[in-house]
Amino acid sequence: MFWYYMIPGTFVAYFAAMFILIGVFNKLGMYDD
Amino acid sequence: MNIWIWVYFIIMVAVFLYVGYISSKKNKDEDDYATARESYPWWVIGFVIPATFASGATFMGSAGMVYGYGFPAFWYLLGYPVGGYLGMTFLGRLGTGINKSGARTIPEFIGIRYNSPALCVIAACISFMLFAYIGGQIVAGGTIFQVLFGIDYKVGAWIAMLVVLSYIVIGGARANIVTAAIQAGVMLVVALSAVAIFFAAPGLEGGIAELSAKLTAIDPVLGADSVFNSANMQLATGFAVAMTFFAHCPYSLLPHFGMKWAALRKPSEMPKALIMSGTIGIIYVVGAACPALIARVTMPDLPRSDMALVALFNTYLPDWASAFMVIGIFCAIMSTAAGLFISNAQAIANDIYRVVLANKFGHDLATTEKWVKLISRVATVLVAIIATIMVLEPPKYLTLFLWIGVGGVLSSTSGPVLLGLYWKGTTRSAAYVTVIGCFLVYLSLTTGLFGTRWEGMPATGLMFLVSLAVTWLVSLITKDRMSDEYLARLGLFKDLEQIRLKKAATAAVRLAAVPAAGESSPAA
Numbered sequence: 001m002f003w004y005y006m007i008p009g010t011f012v013a014y015f016a017a018m019f020i021l022i023g024v025f026n027k028l029g030m031y032d033d
Numbered sequence: 034m035n036i037w038i039w040v041y042f043i044i045m046v047a048v049f050l051y052v053g054y055i056s057s058k059k060n061k062d063e064d065d066y067a068t069a070r071e072s073y074p075w076w077v078i079g080f081v082i083p084a085t086f087a088s089g090a091t092f093m094g095s096a097g098m099v100y101g102y103g104f105p106a107f108w109y110l111l112g113y114p115v116g117g118y119l120g121m122t123f124l125g126r127l128g129t130g131i132n133k134s135g136a137r138t139i140p141e142f143i144g145i146r147y148n149s150p151a152l153c154v155i156a157a158c159i160s161f162m163l164f165a166y167i168g169g170q171i172v173a174g175g176t177i178f179q180v181l182f183g184i185d186y187k188v189g190a191w192i193a194m195l196v197v198l199s200y201i202v203i204g205g206a207r208a209n210i211v212t213a214a215i216q217a218g219v220m221l222v223v224a225l226s227a228v229a230i231f232f233a234a235p236g237l238e239g240g241i242a243e244l245s246a247k248l249t250a251i252d253p254v255l256g257a258d259s260v261f262n263s264a265n266m267q268l269a270t271g272f273a274v275a276m277t278f279f280a281h282c283p284y285s286l287l288p289h290f291g292m293k294w295a296a297l298r299k300p301s302e303m304p305k306a307l308i309m310s311g312t313i314g315i316i317y318v319v320g321a322a323c324p325a326l327i328a329r330v331t332m333p334d335l336p337r338s339d340m341a342l343v344a345l346f347n348t349y350l351p352d353w354a355s356a357f358m359v360i361g362i363f364c365a366i367m368s369t370a371a372g373l374f375i376s377n378a379q380a381i382a383n384d385i386y387r388v389v390l391a392n393k394f395g396h397d398l399a400t401t402e403k404w405v406k407l408i409s410r411v412a413t414v415l416v417a418i419i420a421t422i423m424v425l426e427p428p429k430y431l432t433l434f435l436w437i438g439v440g441g442v443l444s445s446t447s448g449p450v451l452l453g454l455y456w457k458g459t460t461r462s463a464a465y466v467t468v469i470g471c472f473l474v475y476l477s478l479t480t481g482l483f484g485t486r487w488e489g490m491p492a493t494g495l496m497f498l499v500s501l502a503v504t505w506l507v508s509l510i511t512k513d514r515m516s517d518e519y520l521a522r523l524g525l526f527k528d529l530e531q532i533r534l535k536k537a538a539t540a541a542v543r544l545a546a547v548p549a550a551g552e553s554s555p556a557a
Binding site: 011021 | 111115118119123241257259260300301304308315
């Protein structure tokens with residue numbers, strides 16, 4: 001059941017990566033006005 | 034024939050025309066018409082970005098891919114939104130660059146970043162090749178009219194073009210953004226309805242394991258244990274999957290797409306806009322695709338695989354609801370086509386006339402803006418009409434031309450823009466080498482000049498990485514980077530911004546120290 005784990009796993013990895021990247025950029029002041 | 038489709042269609046056209054009219058009243062000047070600069074809050078842009086990303090292929094194509102290739106289709110359906118939206122976390126900053134530099138288009142931003150109008154014109158000429166992308170959207174529109182509305186393809190193509198043109202030519206970027214936000218809402222209803230059908234319709238009673246077993250019984254490569262499916266090149270190997278991911282990472286660089294970030298009210302609202310667009314965007318693709326798994330089991334004999342989603346809607350929803358879903362699918366085409374109409378017209382009106390020719394002709398500001406207004410409107414109409422005529426008999430090589438435009442823009446501009454946004458050391462020579470060199474290499478790959486002809490998607494993924502590497506390497510060995518004073522004016526580099534502010538503060542202190550006229554100095 002490769003895709004049984006792959007689809008939810010990708011979702012988790014995707015949102016984790018997005019929050020980490022946005023968090024890092026935010027910390028670096030990339031989104032400052 | 035479902036009469037509700039026409040009812041919704043007429044309401045939709047009326048609403049969009051009204052939006053176009055209101056937008057034309059709100060437009061302050063030509064800059065506003067082209068960019069709608071810093072005008073919309075994060076939740077509007079959070080809707081607009083996924084609507085622009087979702088093209089004619091998103092709903093029907095995603096479901097069709099799953100219907101045809103089973104679970105392995107998720108390599109593509111997960112790879113492209115994940116690549117695209119994660120790429121945006123890097124490229125959303127492009128909107129800040131465009132606004133701080135005063136650019137009206139991405140090619141103009143490249144020209145300003147490297148202080149080279151010639152670079153702007155070259156990038157604009159490459160971006161003009163997205164003409165075929167417009168053609169692709171009109172083909173999708175005509176096909177929807179033919180298949181779902183039951184009218185001739187050619188008439189459908191003209192109707193699809195005229196609907197979009199009617200509100201875009203009067204309202205510009207504002208009309209594009211507001212209508213895209215409305216379209217995004219309709220598309221979200223479609224995607225969530227598809228998810229509801231996946232869980233509620235017959236076919237999933239025994240859970241995913243039983244569904245997978247039924248798919249495997251039809252063909253072993255369709256099931257959840259099948260990692261790849263060699264029947265489709267994009268799903269056949271790990272390399273193809275990786276290239277799908279990389280090809281979509283720089284998607285925000287497409288001119289109709291990246292400019293939406295410039296309409297965000299404040300850069301500090303970008304995190305919320307990114308999260309919202311990334312969430313809605315992946316719901317569109319995966320949501321529309323999931324029910325096609327059960328369609329393959331319960332409706333195995335559909336004449337066209339891309340009709341899977343529509344067939345499910347027609348089977349499980351009442352007429353008024355399934356008609357609304359069809360309009361949602363049409364919205365995906367309109368939101369992409371509208372942005373492309375504007376960006377291609379601006380390539381002529383702004384990048385070629387305003388940036389270069391206006392100076393050559395010695396036009397003053399007022400005359401320039403008058404001409405920009407005329408050229409942009411005429412160019413929008415011409416772009417739309419020529420693109421439609423081009424696809425009345427869909428050309429054999431439309432997909433190739435489409436990818437020459439998309440891949441050409443992404444291959445040539447990824448390095449100069451992405452590195453140029455974050456690294457002061459990026460040089461003008463590196464930008465020239467990448468924009469021209471990577472475009473030519475990409476062209477050679479997709480047309481088969483080097484022997485084997487590459488498909489557009491893997492070639493774009495590869496050239497995205499090559500573009501970054503070339504810009505970096507050439508920047509290391511060349512010296513013509515922009516000065517700190519010049520870059521400080523762009524406001525992209527925080528340390529330079531602080532230097533600029535410090536200098537301004539020192540100047541202000543000096544000015545205050547100078548005695549005012551008539552005031553005697555202590556030394557006198």
